[in-house]
Amino acid sequence: MEEELNPFALNSYFGVEYFCDRENEIKILLRNIKNRNSTTLISRRRMGKTLLIQHLFNVLPPKHIGISLDIFSTNSRKEFLDNLSTAIVRNVPEDSSIGKKIWKFIRSLQPNISFDPFTGSPQVNINVSPQENDRYIESIFDFLEQQSQRIVIAIDEFQQVLTYKEEHTDVWMRTFIQKLNNVVFIFSGSQTHLMTQLFTDPTRAFYRSTKFVHLEKIDPEIYSKFIIKHFRKAKSKMPKAMVNDVLDWTYGHTYYVQALCSAIYDNKESEITEDIIKKSKLEILTDEDFLFMKLRGLLSPQQWKLLISVAKEAKLVKPTSAEFIRKYELGSSAVVLRSLNALIDKDLVYFGLTEDSNKFYAVGDVFFERWAQWKFY
Ligand SMILES: Nc1ncnc2c1ncn2[C@@H]1O[C@H](COP(=O)(O)OP(=O)(O)OP(=O)(O)O)[C@@H](O)[C@H]1O
Ligand SMILES: [Mg+2]
Structure with a gap:
């Protein structure tokens, strides 16, 4: 075998050559961008949402600018502002013609720009009072709206806005996002139930405001x-x-x-x-x-025992059946249900539908499942 870079990249985008398929999803995303529709991108954990966005930005047509931000570590609108400005300066090099304008605009917000000690990428921190913070964010979007290039903003782990210390952040965002024409969004997130709730619950601000893309295998x-x-x-x-x-x-x-x-x-x-x-x-x-x-x-001993049992079953259809409970000595159906819900909340177990439309439960981490089947035979 010849010496070569390992082509099975984990967690980094190495270019078209090392990226498998997703042609259909790319087609849909490009069509949505063209039609100025925003997209909600959801899938199970580790299926490829983040990498798909990176690939999309690599194949955007001319006169399009992709800006991607991951808001997983943000807890407030102030942190969102910093995260957004950082993403903008990281995604648009200052020496491009639009870059000059964008950096000038960001500088007009009087930021502190520092450089990551490990990667050297810029980090923006804007000094702004809480009262002014929201207006700053809106002014950034207004600025992007006026550019001649189409702007695509991908916000990863978007469900995080539900935890911001300011209430109803989704409602506030929706009000200014819906006025934008030139800025198109892709919202993605790994907590599928929260993402689905944000975009499909009729009482929520983002209800039916986007097209859905479900990323499958x-x-x-x-x-x-x-x-x-x-x-x-x-x-x-x-x-x-x-x-x-x-x-x-x-x-x-x-x-x-x-x-x-x-x-x-x-x-x-x-x-x-x-x-x-x-x-x-x-x-x-x-x-x-x-x-x-x-x-x-x-985990509690009951949760652990149940997690191993689910792993051993691979696809568990009847978690409260006497047979399953007896087989793994799980106590009562009430105990099983309580533990099952805890495991779902912790993102360790997910549920789906079998081919004949029965609800099943399974362990989210494939290696955990294989490990449990191996160790607890
Ligand atoms: N089309 C692809 N071709 C090759 N490798 C891919 C592809 N899509 C994803 N991967 C790889 O699979 C892994 C998971 O991808 P990614 O991180 O994009 O998933 P995710 O859905 O964003 O996960 P999470 O829900 O945990 O955020 C990564 O190691 C990534 O490099
Ligand atoms: Mg991801």
């Missing part, structure tokens, strides 16, 4: 080709049967597929065999051991 045929292609480029033979094993074991869930492929690739073998795949799976699960045991300490 990448088509297994397309993913297989992508995987085989990258092994072939490094002169390594990855048989189809082995790829199928990878996609089955990870359920084709993007992050887990990438992580397993990355570990397999690191073996640098000229042909990928069952043994190499086994070894790579073991390596991954052993690496996670520490983290998963730590999780045990964060």
Whole structure:
């Protein structure tokens, strides 16, 4: 196998070559931008929302500017203002013609601009009184509205606005966002139930204000080709049967597929065999051991027991059935329900619909599920 950069990137965007598919989603997003419609992008954790936005910004047509911000760590409108201004100066280089204007405008807000000690990227902190803060944010959007380029703002982890110390932040945002024509938004977030609530609850400000894109698993045929292609480029033979094993074991869930492929690739073998795949799976699960045991300490004994039971079932359809409770010695259905809700709140268990429309519960982290099936056989 030839020396090459590991093509199965985790958490970073390395360009079109290392990005698999999502052509349809990109088409829809570009169409929404063209039609000045905002989009809500949702999916299960680690399916690829954040990377999709990065890829989209890489393929935006000319005269479009993409600005992406992640508001996960913000807790107030003041922090939103800083986060927004930082995202603007990071996404638009000062030496472009629009960059000059944008930086000039941001400087007119009399910010403190510092540089991240590790990455060197600019960080903006604007000194503003709480009374003036909202007006500043609105003035930034007004400024962007007047530009001749179309502005696309992607706000990741948008559900965070629900926790801001100022109440009804979504209502306030909606009032000025709906006046914008040249600025189009993409709202994404990993807490699906909160995101859905924000955009589909008729009593909420953002109700039906956007088009929805649900990011599902990448088509297994397309993913297989992508995987085989990258092994072939490094002169390594990855048989189809082995790829199928990878996609089955990870359920084709993007992050887990990438992580397993990355570990397999690191073996640098000229042909990928069952043994190499086994070894790579073991390596991954052993690496996670520490983290998963730590999780045990964060849960009550009932929650932990239930989490392991759900993992062992893979897809649990009847959590309160006598059979399930007896099989794993879970006590009563009331105890199971209480723990189940706690695990859902903690984002450890999710629910969905089976092919024949029955509600099922499953563990969100595929590696945890595989680890539990391995350790607690
Ligand atoms: N189309 C793709 N091709 C290759 N790798 C991808 C693709 N989409 C996502 N990934 C990889 O999968 C992992 C998860 O992607 P990402 O972080 O974008 O998911 P997310 O939906 O934003 O997750 P979260 O809900 O946790 O924020 C990352 O390691 C990313 O590099
Ligand atoms: Mg994300």
